[in-house]
Amino acid sequence: MLKLTSFAVVAAAFISSAAALPRGRDWEPTSTRNDNQNQNQWPKLVPAAPDAILDLSTTEGTQNYICDAYAKKWSLYAAEAVLVDSYGQKVGKHYFVDASPYWHLYSDDSYIGTKSVLKIPPPSSITGDWWSSTSAPSSHSGSKWSQPSAPAAPSTATSPDIPWLVTIRTSGSESGTMSQVGYVVRTYTQGGVAPAIDECVQETHGKVQKVPYEARYLFAK
Template sequence: MRNMLASAVFVLVAFASVAHAQGPAAKPAAIEAVGKGVQIYTCKASNGAYAWSLKAPDASLQDAKGRFIAKHFAGPSWQAGDGSIVVGAPVSASPSPDAGAIAWLVLQAKSHSGSGEMADVQYIVRTRTEGGVAPSTGCDANHVGGEVRVPYNAIYLFFRG
């Protein structure tokens, strides 16, 4: 119940942010998708310390019926089956109510390519995340440059402009 309430609050805040940015005629989410994949982390050294750093997501997004919606990859970018792409830039982040899950995000489109499904997406919301957090161990001098792939799931909402 706590996660459902937190999810509802986050989506309402995200929607309010989008509505405020778009003015009073904000449209409802154009696309809702379930993302399943991995967060890819690289072991890096900085000032004598070692830490896992996010390299890129690698996920597939599907609708409620299991149909492919988009591929999610570095950028962060989302490419629909029709080839259109939206690239986002973070607007805000909120820690997930699940300590073992990556943050919930609101992103604004910073670029588009193609004329299909993603061409007029202006905001992307990532919510209800599960997993995906970088490991707390295993990154040291012997593993610099190494990668780990951490499974995650999330709900993505795409708002049109």
């Protein structure tokens, strides 16, 4: 299992400049949004993690939030999403168990549960040249990347997209594909942000609102 400090290194690789994907065709979100302001900062491709096992995405999913009118906030309650491969075939699902994210594969009935260890601002929230100035490790051996230069902290603004996320394994099946996964990284997010705070009022207290989103998930050792 990788140490927390290693995750920062891996994250730097994910947000690096353009790199080739290790599969037959380039991946890109099924729906695109005109975003000229951040066009230069958005990486066209994202390199796969070291020892990547799976590269899946979701085009049918929601981030589900529950309103707490007394605390005046929306809290992430669950997620519901269908996982598809590079050919658009439905191969699994993403869901929550006791507030923890899980991913399940249909083919071998394997699954993994994780916890978040690092949030990465989505490209739509970045200002300046932080994305273009972030460099990736030049080489790796197994799951150990060579140490890259630490990027400066980005300037962020309100984003319509949920953060990119690095999560580490906490539970899962003892056999099957997911038993080999040590962490899951959420990238290329679109949508999924919690409703506005002023929509959480006494009348909506305890109610769940499902917000559509898309993402690409990378599963690695």
